[in-house]
Amino acid sequence: MRSMHATGVPRPRYVGQRLPRRNDGRLLRGLGRFVDDIELPGMAHAAIVRSPIAHGIVRSFDPSAVEGAALVLGPSEIDAATHSVPVLWTLGVQLQTSTRVADGRVRYVGQPIGVAVAGSRYTAEDAVDQIVVDFEELPIVADAEAALAPGAALLYPEYGTNVLSAFEAGDSAEHTDTVFAAADRVLRHRMHLGRIAGISMECRGIVAAPDPATGTLTIWSSNQAPHAIRDAVSEVLGLAQHRIRVIAPDVGGAFGLKDHAYDDELMVCLAALRLGRPVKWIEDRSEHMVATTHARDDHVDVEVAYDDDGRLRGLRLDAVRDTGGQFAIFGGGPLFTMTGMVPGPYTWDAVRSTAKVVASNRTPLGAYRGFGQTQAALVRERTVELVARALGTDPVELRLRNMVQPEQLPYTIRTYITYDNGDYPTCLERARVLATQFPPAPDDGRARGLGYCFYVQMAGIGNSTTNQLIGLGIGGHETATVRMEPDGSVRIYTGISPHGQGQETTFLQVCADRLGLDIDRIELIANDTNSTPYSAYGTAASRSMPVGGGALVLAADKIAAKVKAIAAEMLEAAVDDIVLVDGAAAVIGTNVSVPIARVAHRAWQGFSLPAGIEPGLLETAAYDPVSATFSYAAHVCRAAVDRTTGEVEIEHYAVVHDCGTIVNPLVVEGQIHGGIAQGLGAALLEEIAYNADGQPITTTFLDYLAPVSASMPDVTIEHIQIPSPHTPGGMKGMGEGGTNGAMACVVNAVAAALPEIADRIDRTPLSPSRLWELLQSAP
Amino acid sequence: MTERRRVQLVVNGEARTIDVDVRTLLSDVLRHELGLTGTHVGCEQGVCGACTVIWDDNPARSCLALAPQAEGARIETIESVAAAVAVGGGDTGFAEGAGGLGALHPFQRAMHELHGLQCGFCTAGIVMTVVAAERAGWSRDETLDALGGHVCRCTGYVNIRAAVERAWQELGLTR
Ligand code: FES
Numbered sequence: 039m040r041s042m043h044a045t046g047v048p049r050p051r052y053v054g055q056r057l058p059r060r061n062d063g064r065l066l067r068g069l070g071r072f073v074d075d076i077e078l079p080g081m082a083h084a085a086i087v088r089s090p091i092a093h094g095i096v097r098s099f100d101p102s103a104v105e106g107a108a109l110v111l112g113p114s115e116i117d118a119a120t121h122s123v124p125v126l127w128t129l130g131v132q133l134q135t136s137t138r139v140a141d142g143r144v145r146y147v148g149q150p151i152g153v154a155v156a157g158s159r160y161t162a163e164d165a166v167d168q169i170v171v172d173f174e175e176l177p178i179v180a181d182a183e184a185a186l187a188p189g190a191a192l193l194y195p196e197y198g199t200n201v202l203s204a205f206e207a208g209d210s211a212e213h214t215d216t217v218f219a220a221a222d223r224v225l226r227h228r229m230h231l232g233r234i235a236g237i238s239m240e241c242r243g244i245v246a247a248p249d250p251a252t253g254t255l256t257i258w259s260s261n262q263a264p265h266a267i268r269d270a271v272s273e274v275l276g277l278a279q280h281r282i283r284v285i286a287p288d289v290g291g292a293f294g295l296k297d298h299a300y301d302d303e304l305m306v307c308l309a310a311l312r313l314g315r316p317v318k319w320i321e322d323r324s325e326h327m328v329a330t331t332h333a334r335d336d337h338v339d340v341e342v343a344y345d346d347d348g349r350l351r352g353l354r355l356d357a358v359r360d361t362g363g364q365f366a367i368f369g370g371g372p373l374f375t376m377t378g379m380v381p382g383p384y385t386w387d388a389v390r391s392t393a394k395v396v397a398s399n400r401t402p403l404g405a406y407r408g409f410g411q412t413q414a415a416l417v418r419e420r421t422v423e424l425v426a427r428a429l430g431t432d433p434v435e436l437r438l439r440n441m442v443q444p445e446q447l448p449y450t451i452r453t454y455i456t457y458d459n460g461d462y463p464t465c466l467e468r469a470r471v472l473a474t475q476f477p478p479a480p481d482d483g484r485a486r487g488l489g490y491c492f493y494v495q496m497a498g499i500g501n502s503t504t505n506q507l508i509g510l511g512i513g514g515h516e517t518a519t520v521r522m523e524p525d526g527s528v529r530i531y532t533g534i535s536p537h538g539q540g541q542e543t544t545f546l547q548v549c550a551d552r553l554g555l556d557i558d559r560i561e562l563i564a565n566d567t568n569s570t571p572y573s574a575y576g577t578a579a580s581r582s583m584p585v586g587g588g589a590l591v592l593a594a595d596k597i598a599a600k601v602k603a604i605a606a607e608m609l610e611a612a613v614d615d616i617v618l619v620d621g622a623a624a625v626i627g628t629n630v631s632v633p634i635a636r637v638a639h640r641a642w643q644g645f646s647l648p649a650g651i652e653p654g655l656l657e658t659a660a661y662d663p664v665s666a667t668f669s670y671a672a673h674v675c676r677a678a679v680d681r682t683t684g685e686v687e688i689e690h691y692a693v694v695h696d697c698g699t700i701v702n703p704l705v706v707e708g709q710i711h712g713g714i715a716q717g718l719g720a721a722l723l724e725e726i727a728y729n730a731d732g733q734p735i736t737t738t739f740l741d742y743l744a745p746v747s748a749s750m751p752d753v754t755i756e757h758i759q760i761p762s763p764h765t766p767g768g769m770k771g772m773g774e775g776g777t778n779g780a781m782a783c784v785v786n787a788v789a790a791a792l793p794e795i796a797d798r799i800d801r802t803p804l805s806p807s808r809l810w811e812l813l814q815s816a817p
Numbered sequence: 818m819t820e821r822r823r824v825q826l827v828v829n830g831e832a833r834t835i836d837v838d839v840r841t842l843l844s845d846v847l848r849h850e851l852g853l854t855g856t857h858v859g860c861e862q863g864v865c866g867a868c869t870v871i872w873d874d875n876p877a878r879s880c881l882a883l884a885p886q887a888e889g890a891r892i893e894t895i896e897s898v899a900a901a902v903a904v905g906g907g908d909t910g911f912a913e914g915a916g917g918l919g920a921l922h923p924f925q926r927a928m929h930e931l932h933g934l935q936c937g938f939c940t941a942g943i944v945m946t947v948v949a950a951e952r953a954g955w956s957r958d959e960t961l962d963a964l965g966g967h968v969c970r971c972t973g974y975v976n977i978r979a980a981v982e983r984a985w986q987e988l989g990l991t992r
């Protein structure tokens with residue numbers, strides 16, 4: 039038996055393999071099934087009526103000129119037919135805990151206020167053009183600064199303020215003051231992380247199909263959390279959950295944007311129910327840029343206290359998040375996460391944040407890859423480089439001097455979060471070695487600089503009670519069901535909702551090893567609330583592997599235990615001597631075995647089962663993690679900047695990281711590449727801009743620059759694998775890591791290339807024009 | 818009410834006649850009139866490249882053309898790139914999941930082997946550009962440059978470039 043260790047314990051056959059993804063074939067052939075590919079008999083098409091102004095009250099909504107529409111719903115009808123949408127994260131003093139689908143006010147350009155349904159998308163859009171809406175315009179609150187100015191117009195007069203929530207995190211003011219007073223020096227800087235859009239390549243979309251015969255509603259939508267969509271549809275439309283089925287078909291990217299039901303999608307569901315026929319709505323790109331949640335737009339004032347010898351002492355943040363016209367599902371969560379994770383890998387004496395989430399007449403912010411942890415890394419790692427610069431020391435040495443050492447782990451940081459395990463210094467030192475291997479810079483007149491970022495990422499967020507304690511209204515566990523069929527083939531049912539991350543392959547790898555099966559004998563069932571276990575998150579927060587995978591390991595092990603018990607009886611051996619390997623249950627150290635298929639057949643027929651064993655092979659396990667998991671990485675890159683144009687090229691890039699046990703390096707590397715592209719985009723290219731009237735001026739891919747192939751260097755990746763002490767299977771999670779590391783790494787590299795302006799880099803993106811302006815005004 | 822028009826074109830080698838509203842985009846004709854949903858629409862602004870098809874041997878953005886403009890055109894979509902293979906037969910790898918991997922173009926195969934796709938939404942457009950480039954005898958570097966006309970939000974492009982390189986090597990196009 040080649041797949042045994044000498045001890046007789048099966049060696050993992052699939053975990054750790056660079057297995058190409060098993061679902062690629064149909065996507066490569068054009069046989070994917072995305073939401074706009076769905077055609078149903080009798081289906082009508084919706085278009086959304088959106089606000090053309092940034093702030094106002096709807097005085098009238100007049101569809102009388104509309105010809106040929108099956109249905110038009112305006113704000114008052116929608117408001118009367120819907121309950122409020124809950125905000126699922128409550129932080130500190132929070133005034134907004136739910137929002138109305140249509141309350142007769144508009145607070146950003148693009149806000150949905152009505153829906154028109156017709157025979158085709160073209161005619162539905164015609165109908166929208168024929169609706170006459172009259173607004174009473176209100177003074178515009180252009181951004182967070184305007185929102186906080188004395189006498190500012192209020193988006194919600196009933197709150198008496200534009201501050202939707204305010205909270206503190208970390209150490210007390212007194213303790214922090216003491217630490218700052220005792221330190222040799224204090225340095226201050228500001229950072230505004232520019233507003234960006236997540237831009238999945240597939241925009242949002244939904245097909246809502248009521249079945250009047252059964253009183254059920256089936257929804258296909260481009261989403262990453264079908265159960266969360268069902269929760270919202272149930273709550274807002276007042277339908278029982280067992281009458282709603284939500285399916286995520288193939289989904290063309292989500293990145294956090296598609297983690298909840300949007301108001302326009304709820305309007306489409308309402309219209310379908312009213313009409314008693316299927317209705318499809320597909321968002322277009324211009325809508326996506328104004329109506330799908332944005333990200334970042336955090337303004338952070340930073341103070342750092344440190345000693346002459348390079349010891350980091352204290353970190354104090356005052357942060358404002360410009361959250362736009364209303365809270366989306368997770369409210370101010372990203373800002374809270376930033377304040378929690380900002381300490382990073384260093385041993386501070388004090389870390390304290392004060393934070394405000396402010397409403398303005400901009401598109402609402404929502405979840406996006408990184409969820410505050412990208413911001414935490416940028417703020418901290420930029421600060422560390424500024425301290426190194428002030429001291430004239432090497433920034434890598436400064437980091438190493440202040441790092442949590444491996445023997446200090448588990449280590450509780452100043453914000454009460456306990457890191458699990460790892461070796462941060464080795465990780466950073468390896469990145470420094472990889473940087474020495476970048477090819478020598480050509481003599482082309484461009485300025486060059488190396489930038490680093492080290493982050494620790496909270497992944498595998500949980501457990502459920504911790505979520506509850508921090509005001510997060512969803513549990514942190516996952517559930518998996520494993521069903522071995524009578525022929526020994528297996529189906530896995532998961533609440534995780536894959537849409538490009540490869541779980542159709544990686545979950546099979548995990549399961550195949552636990553059950554000693556060939557991977558071709560296993561299939562993943564996901565993305566459908568009718569067949570999968572409840573999951574509040576779906577695929578999000580880098581938790582598919584550490585939490586969803588953890589649940590899978592537990593459920594597969596239950597099946598394995600049952601198979602072994604039955605096989606032991608069949609083979610007249612002790613249960614503890616049975617191993618599952620190569621499709622058979624074998625007695626260890628012998629050549630006595632029975633095919634697992636025969637065991638499965640016996641289990642389902644119920645023939646001669648051992649005492650106390652129920653027929654069948656169907657097991658479910660919930661995994662509520664003991665703690666979150668903490669992956670980490672060092673990123674390093676080299677920037678080349680043309681001082682005459684401000685243009686930046688990231689020439690070389692290397693990553694050393696630890697995400698615990700790696701199930702599939704090919705997939706992990708792909709996640710890192712894609713994450714880096716998004717962090718690099720936010721650092722250099724991407725920016726949602728508004729004019730003074732609150733009109734968005736970046737609504738096409740010509741104005742909003744997403745990274746293209748030429749923007750992205752190749753990436754050298756080195757894996758460290760220190761298994762998680764908590765997760766069954768050892769995985770730590772890493773889907774957001776690339777983004778978390780890249781933004782700071784790229785900004786630091788540009789700053790290193792341009793020392794004359796390094797102190798004055800205070801906002802992203804570092805577009806050519808912004809850098810050029812800074813360079814022109816350099817002393 | 819807008820005017821309707823009869824349009825004749827050849828799609829994936831088959832002569833098709835359609836009767837459409839004159840303002841219908843070619844991308845919508847392919848997807849919703851002809852059921853060829855492998856062509857994706859990412860922007861309808863002519864920028865992202867997701868909707869790329871081959872039009873008389875050149876890559877073209879199907880979201881930028883109105884149906885009547887395609888009168889007499891020869892259009893190829895992603896559905897025509899890999900030979901159709903019967904379900905469950907030969908090396909479709911039915912066990913590997915629906916769609917299988919049989920008869921893929923060398924670039925498609927390299928995309929699979931090197932993990933050049935994640936959500937797969939941008940993929941069809943990229944494949945059409947690369948296939949057109951190969952046919953036109955473009956060098957590896959010209960083809961890598963042509964990737965600049967495509968936005969992919971998932972992969973960071975690294976593995977897509979590697980797939981072009983591998984395909985060009987396999988095809989013996991090592992210029
Ligand atoms: S959909 Fe045609 S270029 Fe984007």
Ligand code: FES
Nearest residue numbers: 935936969970971
């Ligand atoms: S694979 Fe998702 S956009 Fe390219």
